[in-house]
Amino acid sequence: MRGKYVTETLQPDKGGIARAAQILSAGGLVAVPTETVYGLAARADSDKAVARIYQAKGRPTFNPLIVHVGTLQHARSFGEFVPEAERLAELYWPGPLTLVLQSLSETRLASAVTAGLDTVAIRIPAHQVMRALLSNVDFPLAAPSANRSGFISPTTAAHVLTSLDGRIDAVIDAGACAAGLESTIVAVRDNGRTDVLRPGPIELGAATTNSTIEAPGQLASHYSPGKPIRLEATAIAKDEFCIGFGSSLGDCNLSSAGDMKEAASRLYGCLHDAARSDKPRIAVVPIPEEGIGMAINDRLRRAATPPG
Ligand code: TXA
Ligand code: MG
Numbered sequence: 581m582r583g584k585y586v587t588e589t590l591q592p593d594k595g596g597i598a599r600a601a602q603i604l605s606a607g608g609l610v611a612v613p614t615e616t617v618y619g620l621a622a623r624a625d626s627d628k629a630v631a632r633i634y635q636a637k638g639r640p641t642f643n644p645l646i647v648h649v650g651t652l653q654h655a656r657s658f659g660e661f662v663p664e665a666e667r668l669a670e671l672y673w674p675g676p677l678t679l680v681l682q683s684l685s686e687t688r689l690a691s692a693v694t695a696g697l698d699t700v701a702i703r704i705p706a707h708q709v710m711r712a713l714l715s716n717v718d719f720p721l722a723a724p725s726a727n728r729s730g731f732i733s734p735t736t737a738a739h740v741l742t743s744l745d746g747r748i749d750a751v752i753d754a755g756a757c758a759a760g761l762e763s764t765i766v767a768v769r770d771n772g773r774t775d776v777l778r779p780g781p782i783e784l785g786a787a788t789t790n791s792t793i794e795a796p797g798q799l800a801s802h803y804s805p806g807k808p809i810r811l812e813a814t815a816i817a818k819d820e821f822c823i824g825f826g827s828s829l830g831d832c833n834l835s836s837a838g839d840m841k842e843a844a845s846r847l848y849g850c851l852h853d854a855a856r857s858d859k860p861r862i863a864v865v866p867i868p869e870e871g872i873g874m875a876i877n878d879r880l881r882r883a884a885t886p887p888g
Contacts, residue, residue, distance in 0.1 A: 583747035592754035611726040613754035619723030630690040644695035650714035674706035680767040760845035779875040802882040805855035809884040813863035821859040
């Protein structure tokens with residue numbers, strides 16, 4: 581379904597980044613490349629701009645957004661950096677880690693960004709184009725994944741346009757995202773305790789896993805290609821689009837070499853292909869539950885859960 585905007589495709593160069601900064605300054609929406617997935621950015625200090633994110637995505641307003649900044653100094657102005665948060669930031673930023681911290685009361689973020697919680701999610705992304713954009717603007721960027729709420733996350737500009745063409749002002753096309761899975765989200769409590777709210781590209785072995793309470797957006801049904809998905813499939817029916825791994829080739833293979841990182845980077849691409857195919861159902865061969873395989877299987881289980 582097309583919306584009322586003409587969505588510009590921008591180049592990932594100086595001119596494109598300057599145009600994106602101009603649109604964002606005026607309160608517009610720009611889909612931006614990051615090392616994880618494409619994000620749908622708006623200035624995080626504007627109620628109007630942030631409201632447009634929720635509208636374009638059809639996102640429930642109880643689901644808060646991640647605040648993207650370019651520097652640790654800027655990040656510190658939004659959340660309480662207890663020593664464990666400082667340690668994780670030093671170790672993994674810029675990169676695919678989001679920290680959920682106690683928010684500082686005097687920050688000027690639009691209230692919809694945190695959806696009424698007293699915590700805030702913050703990330704310094706590593707992608708060069710996103711970094712250049714952040715240094716071109718003097719406000720933080722709120723950015724969820726650039727897809728309609730509940731659907732497959734985008735790892736290319738074409739994926740973004742599949743669900744948001746005509747609903748946003750622009751997309752910066754910088755090719756495919758390297759990691760291909762959303763950032764690892766870790767909540768750091770006042771006492772230094774950490775809870776992994778969403779598994780992702782960064783593995784935090786010692787941290788515990790907290791299933792629901794504080795990641796309101798981690799709904800059971802998510803990343804949906806709009807057709808039934810069967811997991812751990814060992815025999816494939818004729819009417820099934822098969823997502824393969826290793827020597828189980830399939831119609832789209834996550835990694836014929838059995839490389840888990842490559843599999844993560846190709847997951848959403850294969851789900852988009854499966855969604856587009858004529859086949860009415862999807863089957864996915866077993867994916868090892870090791871390392872980033874845990875994040876892959878987390879996304880697949882949600883994709884396989886029917887909505888409602
Ligand atoms: O890699 C990523 O994280 C991408 C790129 C664009 O940065 N962004 C992304 O955003 O995946 P989104 O909105 O699709 O997922 C953000 C998740 C949601 O599940 C949301 O509920 C959770 O972060 N979240 C945001 N603020 C939170 C908070 N204060 N406490 C707990 N969870 C929070
Ligand atoms: Mg998302």
